[in-house]
Amino acid sequence: MKFHRVFAAQLLTLFCTVFVGVFTGVADAKPLKVGITLHPYYSFVANVVGDRAEIIPLIDAGNNPHNYRPQADDMRRVLSMDALIVNGIGHDEWAFEIIQAAGRKDNLPLIYANSGVPLIPIAADEGEAKVVNPHTFVSTTVAIQQIYTIARELGKLDADNAGYFRKNARDYALKIRRLKAKYMGELAKLDTSTLRCATMHGAYGYLMQEFGLQVVAVIEPRHGVAPTARQLGDTIDKIKAADVNVLFAEKYFASNLSETIREATGVNMYAFSHMSDGDYSAGLFERETQANLETLVNAMRSVSASTTETPPSEATPSTNVAE
Numbered sequence: 001m002k003f004h005r006v007f008a009a010q011l012l013t014l015f016c017t018v019f020v021g022v023f024t025g026v027a028d029a030k031p032l033k034v035g036i037t038l039h040p041y042y043s044f045v046a047n048v049v050g051d052r053a054e055i056i057p058l059i060d061a062g063n064n065p066h067n068y069r070p071q072a073d074d075m076r077r078v079l080s081m082d083a084l085i086v087n088g089i090g091h092d093e094w095a096f097e098i099i100q101a102a103g104r105k106d107n108l109p110l111i112y113a114n115s116g117v118p119l120i121p122i123a124a125d126e127g128e129a130k131v132v133n134p135h136t137f138v139s140t141t142v143a144i145q146q147i148y149t150i151a152r153e154l155g156k157l158d159a160d161n162a163g164y165f166r167k168n169a170r171d172y173a174l175k176i177r178r179l180k181a182k183y184m185g186e187l188a189k190l191d192t193s194t195l196r197c198a199t200m201h202g203a204y205g206y207l208m209q210e211f212g213l214q215v216v217a218v219i220e221p222r223h224g225v226a227p228t229a230r231q232l233g234d235t236i237d238k239i240k241a242a243d244v245n246v247l248f249a250e251k252y253f254a255s256n257l258s259e260t261i262r263e264a265t266g267v268n269m270y271a272f273s274h275m276s277d278g279d280y281s282a283g284l285f286e287r288e289t290q291a292n293l294e295t296l297v298n299a300m301r302s303v304s305a306s307t308t309e310t311p312p313s314e315a316t317p318s319t320n321v322a323e
């Protein structure tokens with residue numbers, strides 16, 4: 001008899017679970033499958049959705065997003081997505097080819113991370129339509145704008161979790177704001193009035209703008225691919241002509257050509273992360289941003305130290321600190 005009672009109780013519990021599940025919709029609520037195209041967007045989405053959605057990178061890690069050619073696996077992945085987050089302003093054009101090829105052009109909700117972001121114009125190459133700098137993901141404040149857009153749009157697709165996404169976005173934004181404030185404070189202590197800075201490529205335009213630093217020259221409009229010997233010669237000429245004392249370049253470029261360029265031009269080169277290397281992870285954006293800001297402050301410190309010969313208390317006030 002006792003056995004029957006226990007069994008009946010278990011049956012009742014099971015029935016209640018199913019009953020409650022059906023009537024609250026819990027049994028039907030499948031986590032969203034959210035696609036992303038670039039590494040920073042993985043970090044943004046991971047921090048917004050926590051464990052309440054699945055993130056599917058459209059392409060395998062380890063590929064260069066600048067010259068990517070769509071693969072068969074990308075097609076399989078795009079078919080399983082409920083939505084796809086895109087840069088959409090020139091850094092993931094291949095995503096649109098994949099969507100088209102997989103027949104999802106009309107039935108895959110796209111979330112344009114950059115809708116509402118003030119974009120920096122760039123001179124277009126002849127015959128090209130791209131006229132804005134697409135590197136909005138190498139930034140702090142502009143990244144936060146994208147994080148809020150992503151959270152809002154994902155909330156529309158998953159109304160039950162909209163509040164949760166919103167709260168996570170706010171918490172994540174606060175962490176990024178604090179990171180920015182820390183390094184902004186460091187920069188404010190430095191006299192950068194003699195800074196003349198160039199970036200090898202346009203990838204750091206948003207970051208430099210956010211920190212109030214003027215870039216006097218962008219050496220190469222194209223980036224993400226190694227220069228030929230002849231292009232390197234031209235690059236060196238351009239750096240000399242720009243008359244700069246600090247040059248920022250991408251990690252791979254700086255590590256391979258730093259010495260050559262310094263010897264030829266006398267300019268110190270500092271390496272920034274473009275945030276497209278390594279595995280996809282929730283922590284990548286913060287880690288790489290911190291490294292970039294550390295590099296930025298170190299570079300400014302080198303200019304400040306090499307030009308400030310009088311103690312700060314006796315120095316003539318600069319009219320143009322941190323231009």
Ligand SMILES: [Zn+2]
Pocket residue numbers: 066091135203223224274
């Ligand atoms: Zn790029």
